[in-house]
Amino acid sequence: MNDILTVASARMPAEVGFDRARAHARLFRSGLEGDVTAQYVEWRLGPADDQVDFLVALDRPGPQGTRVFRDLEERSRSWTEQERHAWLPVARLGAAWSGPEAPLWPRVPTVWLELDDVRGPAAAPPCVSVCLVSGYARPLEPLGAPRPDEEIDTVHRVLDLLGVPASARLSGALGRCFAALPRGGRLIHLSVMLGRDPKAVKLYGKVPRAALSPYLKAIGWSGELAALERAQRALYPEAYTGDDVYFDLNLANYDAPGRASLGLAFSQQQVARGPCQDPRRRAILDRLVEAGLCHPAKAAAVAGWPGESREQVAGEAWPRRFLRFLDIKLVWDEDQGPSAKAYLGTSWPSGLF
Known part of the structure; x- marks a missing residue:
């Protein structure tokens, strides 16, 4: 069958330069396509940074397991x-997520694997991102009711499996992040950057806009909240995000x-349900260009990415739908x-239509 990487690479904007990076993504190509x-x-949007990272999503394995893990040893x-x-x-x-009898299988619907800077050494360990919301099979589906005890237990199990020591500092930070969540807030993904020393741990979540600063203050975030709030108003306004x-x-x-940092994501949920539903993100990109955070040529390249095509898959009678979508992240770094x-982004939606 046509693998998602081959089809996506054929349509990737030339400006991204992904063709020369593909050779270093070998770990994500061999035996992975069906999963x-x-x-x-x-892709970094700044004029002086062309780093390319590569991420793939693996859904909860079926009874036969997930091939990338099953065939890893061979x-x-x-x-x-x-x-x-x-x-x-x-x-x-x-191994802990390999099928219905595995301990993490009922809790984790999706695992993401990421290679940082795929133009670099092919042996660099991947980043692993684990979805903590058991019913979150697709990003646009409702999150369901929080299960904080189960979710924080999943976090500690995953960290142990990935070899991250349970230091008092990290355990305290995780406890505060869950305990301080406001009404309507949720922690969705845990990410572990295995290629860093010490291994960096990240949490991805959502909160109501008015609750962000109080939440960061409650967990002990050391960044300057006033500066972050100004950046939010200028670059992450409610008119674009809801x-x-x-x-x-x-x-x-x-x-x-x-040194504190924070990422603010323009997500697919905001395209589907927010006040600015342009999948090409043109208004957002224009604002980033005006602020000097995005090169105009890069803005044009990524705005032309979203769309849909039909791709013939070997062994199938009808072409499949192939979706292309765009997310953007604003990263605030105190330094x-x-x-x-x-x-x-790219995906094969289920079904012919």
Whole structure:
């Protein structure tokens, strides 16, 4: 069958330069194609940064398991010792999520794997992102009722499998992040950056707009809230997002004065249900260009990405729908100020129509 990477790469804007990066994404190509349900190519939008990251989504395995984990040992025989070592934590997580009898299977609907800067060494360990909301099979579906005890237990299980020590500092930060959530708030994904030393841990969630600053203050975020609020008004306004704020919190630096960071995501949920439902994100990109955070050529390239096509799949009678969608993230860094990234997404929707 046509794999999602091959089809997406054929349509990737030339400006992204993904063709030269594909050779270094070998770990995500061998034996993976049948399991991938969505992927993103992450591209920095600033004029002086062309880093390309690559992410794939794997849905909850069926009775036969997920091939990327099931075949990992066999495929790794051709890898270097460094590559095998990099993937050991991922293999442990896969074993705990491999099918209906595995402990994480009922709790985790989706796992994302990411390679940072795929133009770099192919052996670099991936980032692993685990969805904490058991019924969150698709991003546009309702989150369902919170299960805080189960979700924080899932966080600790995943961290243990990925080899992240349960330090008092990290445990305290996680406890505060869950306990301080306001009404309508939710923590959705846990991410572990395995390639960093120490391994960085991030939480992705949502809160009502008015609750963001009080929430950050309650968990001990050390950034300057007034500066973040100004950036929000200028670059992440309610007119583009609605009331929900989707944030990405780095627990490695959240309490470090002068170094705290925070990501603010322009999500697909906001396209579907917010006040600005343009899938090409032109108004957002225009504002980022005006602020000097996005090169005009990059804005034009990513705005032309969203769309739909029909792709013939080997062995199937009818072409499949192939969707292309765009997310954007504004990153506020206390030390360096704001920056922006684009996420060029692709998926095979289920069904012919």
